[in-house]
Amino acid sequence: MKRDLYRGHVSGRNPQHSRRGESFWRAAMACLLLVLVVIGMHVRPAAADPLSVHAFRMAGDATRMRVVVEFDREPDFQWFLLRGPHRLVVDLPESSFAFDSEALEPRGLVSNIRYGKLYDGHSRMILEVKGPFAVERVDMLRNETSPGYRMVADIVAASEEAFEAALAEQAAPAGSAVKAPKAGNPEVPAKTGDDTFTLVIDPGHGGIDGGAEGVSGTQEKDVTLAFARQLRDAFKDKPGISVVMTRDGDRFLRLDERVRIARQAGADLFVSIHADTIRYKGIRGATVYTISERASDAVAKAAADRENLADSVAGVDVAEDNRQVADILVDLMRRETHGFSVGFARSLIREMSDTVQLIKNPHRSAGFRVLRAPDVPSVLVELGYLSNKKDEAQLLDADWRARAIDSMAAAIRRFAGLRNGAGG
Numbered sequence: 001m002k003r004d005l006y007r008g009h010v011s012g013r014n015p016q017h018s019r020r021g022e023s024f025w026r027a028a029m030a031c032l033l034l035v036l037v038v039i040g041m042h043v044r045p046a047a048a049d050p051l052s053v054h055a056f057r058m059a060g061d062a063t064r065m066r067v068v069v070e071f072d073r074e075p076d077f078q079w080f081l082l083r084g085p086h087r088l089v090v091d092l093p094e095s096s097f098a099f100d101s102e103a104l105e106p107r108g109l110v111s112n113i114r115y116g117k118l119y120d121g122h123s124r125m126i127l128e129v130k131g132p133f134a135v136e137r138v139d140m141l142r143n144e145t146s147p148g149y150r151m152v153a154d155i156v157a158a159s160e161e162a163f164e165a166a167l168a169e170q171a172a173p174a175g176s177a178v179k180a181p182k183a184g185n186p187e188v189p190a191k192t193g194d195d196t197f198t199l200v201i202d203p204g205h206g207g208i209d210g211g212a213e214g215v216s217g218t219q220e221k222d223v224t225l226a227f228a229r230q231l232r233d234a235f236k237d238k239p240g241i242s243v244v245m246t247r248d249g250d251r252f253l254r255l256d257e258r259v260r261i262a263r264q265a266g267a268d269l270f271v272s273i274h275a276d277t278i279r280y281k282g283i284r285g286a287t288v289y290t291i292s293e294r295a296s297d298a299v300a301k302a303a304a305d306r307e308n309l310a311d312s313v314a315g316v317d318v319a320e321d322n323r324q325v326a327d328i329l330v331d332l333m334r335r336e337t338h339g340f341s342v343g344f345a346r347s348l349i350r351e352m353s354d355t356v357q358l359i360k361n362p363h364r365s366a367g368f369r370v371l372r373a374p375d376v377p378s379v380l381v382e383l384g385y386l387s388n389k390k391d392e393a394q395l396l397d398a399d400w401r402a403r404a405i406d407s408m409a410a411a412i413r414r415f416a417g418l419r420n421g422a423g424g
């Protein structure tokens with residue numbers, strides 16, 4: 001029995017042992033495999049863990065925007081442009097997005113932000129932009145004081161031609177998508193290829209923002225629109241100069257929206273039309289303003305302060321923006337554009353001095369927000385003082401307006417000729 005048992009055991013041992021051994025090894029291998037798989041999942045987090053995209057920030061206005069996106073590590077990424085609507089697309093490895101919904105609120109130049117998984121292993125962020133734009137930079141930077149990386153993208157409103165040129169450039173090499181270039185795309189060309197000179201006329205104020213009020217109750221927003229329409233008509237059916245109006249109706253328009261319209265129209269010249277008021281009722285006459293970091297005098301400073309208030313009339317908070325203005329102004333002053341603005345202002349004053357009463361020292365300068373388009377020569381004309389009875393009556397007089405417009409149109413045509421003659 002025992003022996004049998006033993007024998008049985010012994011006799012049955014080999015086959016049993018081999019069967020048991022087989023299943024043992026099978027189980028062991030299975031366990032090992034499982035362990036390897038589990039280990040594998042933990043050993044390869046860099047490859048399999050989705051990229052953590054944990055913060056989104058946006059600053060700027062309708063003219064330019066800086067977008068910052070935070071990552072837990074350096075991602076492999078690509079960016080490119082799409083049209084219809086105008087978009088900046090950023091392709092990323094599979095990512096888990098944890099954005100604050102408030103930070104994604106559309107504002108300024110950006111009209112919508114979307115993101116999500118594209119397909120296995122790939123995610124995408126899409127910035128929808130209010131009209132054509134140019135990419136000044138897209139950089140991936142290592143955070144200095146915290147772990148992780150951040151993408152910094154600067155976009156600026158630009159003409160449709162500039163956007164199309166950038167699209168063509170990204171399509172040019174064999175690859176369909178452009179690998180993020182370190183230097184970013186070239187800047188908006190100051191002048192488009194065709195010969196037509198684009199004049200953007202900006203009737204000041206509008207809608208809820210009536211602007212200054214005349215002694216007899218005239219509203220600045222009405223005077224500026226009437227004058228702007230008449231100035232536009234001066235170029236009607238004449239070749240060489242095409243006119244774009246920032247508004248052609250009684251509607252409110254933010255100052256940065258006016259600049260955006262000018263840039264996206266590919267403006268060669270921007271003329272903002274206003275009619276000021278001043279405490280001293282005896283003061284009258286027209287003034288031509290250009291932009292400067294420091295106001296040329298107290299009158300200019302006061303005028304810029306008044307005009308810059310236009311946005312807050314409609315409840316737009318301009319405080320954050322004002323902090324950036326100083327830097328932007330310094331940058332503007334360095335550009336060639338500023339020389340063109342000053343040149344045009346002087347020529348405009350020469351023409352107007354024959355037909356229109358000007359104030360003493362009619363060319364002045366200050367930090368007008370509406371003159372901030374970096375590549376568009378820009379002036380702001382205060383046609384006169386609504387606080388002065390005679391000026392107010394003149395502004396409402398069709399004959400006076402016709403004479404003023406003749407002079408302005410002459411200066412604009414000369415400027416257009418110079419620009420075109422210089423070949424841009």
Ligand SMILES: [Zn+2]
Nearest residue numbers: 204211274275
């Ligand atoms: Zn005004």
